[in-house]
Amino acid sequence: MIAYVRNIQDACASIFDGMAVTFSHLFRRPITVQYPDRIPRRIQETLPDRTRGHLEVDLDICISCRACEKACPIECIVIEDVRIPKDSVAGVDGKETARVKEPTRFDINLYKCMYCGLCVEPCPTGAIRFTKEFEGATDDLSRLHLRFVTPERREVVLRKGEGYEREQAEKARKKAEAAAKPEGGKQVDPPAAGEESKEGDKE
């Protein structure tokens, strides 16, 4: 009998307990925000620095080493490139690094991308990086297929590539000429071979 009464007492008390808790939440600050409007700033601006949003590529410092392509677990990065005459770019911390290739195609398939960040880590110059943009909803999938090399840029790079071809052809011609002259051959050969292997390492 006592247990029965206590049960009823408990049941009633728990109702008031519950109401008290719920009531106290009326006066707490809500944790949710009104997305996407009715917030003072765009949500992207409020995201932390490490946010893994859509990827972007700075082609001016990309050396086309393909580390990102290889690091991607699901092959959503596609790169095609050509050899160009050796120049240098300013990478992380503005440090100079040599460039012997430049992409003629750099595509990222954002609708396959899982934003894991494995491609950003190995990039030696910091060319591929995350933005804070995340709103990718679209009715047209091709808009998520990012092509970073524009047709105009591609033309420029291809011309550079042709320049490299000419340079090589010139070199080969000179080499052949030098080889024809028996006394000059040994002096020209070693530096050329040295440069080749160094470039080979960097690929």
Place this chain on the structure above:
Amino acid sequence: MSPPSLDRFRSRLAGTIREEPNPFGDAVFRAEPSDLRDVLRSLRDEHGFDLLLDVTAVDHLELPDSKPRFDVVYILRPSVGSERVRVQCRPPDEDLSLETVSDLWKAANWAEREVYDQYGVRFRNHPNLKRILNHKDFVGHPLRKDYDIKKQQWLSEPDDLMDEMRKLRGGAEGEESESVLLNIGPSHPAMHGALRALVDLEGETVRHTVPEIGYLHRGFEKSAEKGTYTHVIPFTDRLNYCSSVMNNVGYCRTIEKMLGIEPTPRAQTIRVVLLELGRIMDHLVSVAANLVDVGALTNYWYLFNERERIYDVIEALCGARLTHCYVRIGGLAHDLHAGFEEGVEGILRELPKALADVERLVARNRIFLDRVVGVGAITAEEAISHGFTGPCLRACGVPNDLRKDEPYYGYDGYDWNVIVGTRGDTYDRIWVRMEEMRESMRIVAQAMKKMPGGPVDVDDKRVSLPPKTEVYGNIEALMNHFMIIMEGIKPPAGECYGSIEAANGELGFFVVSDGTGKPYKVKVRPPCFYVFSAFPRLTEGGMIQDLIATLGSLNIIAGELDR
């Protein structure tokens, strides 16, 4: 029974069973197919290895010793204790079958079905040897090395599960007019993911339950064989997506074990903090969703507010809210960010308030108590036989916790308790999780206090990328950088099982390396696979609404269940 001891087993079985040397220090015994059952029974009954963790197979087709082709692996451990033993057995190629052990351990029932499904090894006298993860009409065995990963099959007919249901109902079809068949799931809000249970109802009482899984099977293990060891990390995020950082740690720890690497003290402590935050997140989801299942909706918001707070901290740390992909082999993706400490302090300050609110709402609530006390109860012996680990086993009163049994990352240096229940029912499972969150908070507070300085990546050329400044400066660092990216990390050849105490129980990874940069095999031991295998046992005889309450308390995460 005397405490589990491998030494005793070694001396007892000397001569009849061969111990194989293992490069990673695991105890591996090789049994002949004819002795297999005796060996396993003796391990269980006489030596205390009563918990069958996992059964899997290795396809040796591309390894040097390809005859016989398949190697079936049984992983055992005592329900309380640290030793672990693997028994391996090669069925002959012409027959490709072994005697079942599903009568010794109930866990073996589903485990053997999975081996059959993925590798085509048959188990004689198995009560129900049919596919489990793949579709019933699937042709071939996907984890065999000669099954092409790109191969596609068109499968459209759903399984009506009547073959199993008919067996359970028994008798002629006509006699069953009293009972009603009801499909719950696969797409049902109360089923917590794409799970399906076909139930046979008499009134509101569940007479038989036939669960079907595999709706979220995406071939994690096959995908893992495709890329490098690092490529697997983002895939592990998607196993238990409520606490993805725990899967990251579990996987990376196994690979580190193979490489013989111990993470730096700072990395270890950060991992402990994240593991415990992950456990809290997971338990918050589980408890909140379970309370919704029994009709206590408001708690969901109070608990999810706190989960949101943890997500904010983790987002600032690694850049993503759900799929963290934060742990790397040999270290972490980043060091802690400025403001992490304040974030964690905020969590530790606010979470107890939310837990207190929830406790006040439900602890004495008659409706809640009537819905959960004594519902879906299971005894400790049965739970162990089913392969339960984690909170579900602890709710039965077994203090099984890898953090205590086999302390890693300095867990033995923290002051905390293992929470155990008494009845093994839904109420205990909820309350074990509630109290575990409090214990996790204690660990987080202690870990934050002692957070050591130093680097987060180990100084090991085999796994860690050299600093960017060096990549420019010296050719050796450049070569090293590109070797790790292009060829991947290369653990020595061999087989290794590593595990951690994840939110749902023991999360194990059985990894086979052939010495190249690609994993030869990665097998996950998902804790909720075995927990869910007991679902018919937990629900049969109860009411249909109890089935929903029980399911919520098991915390089945389809991502890790189906892989």
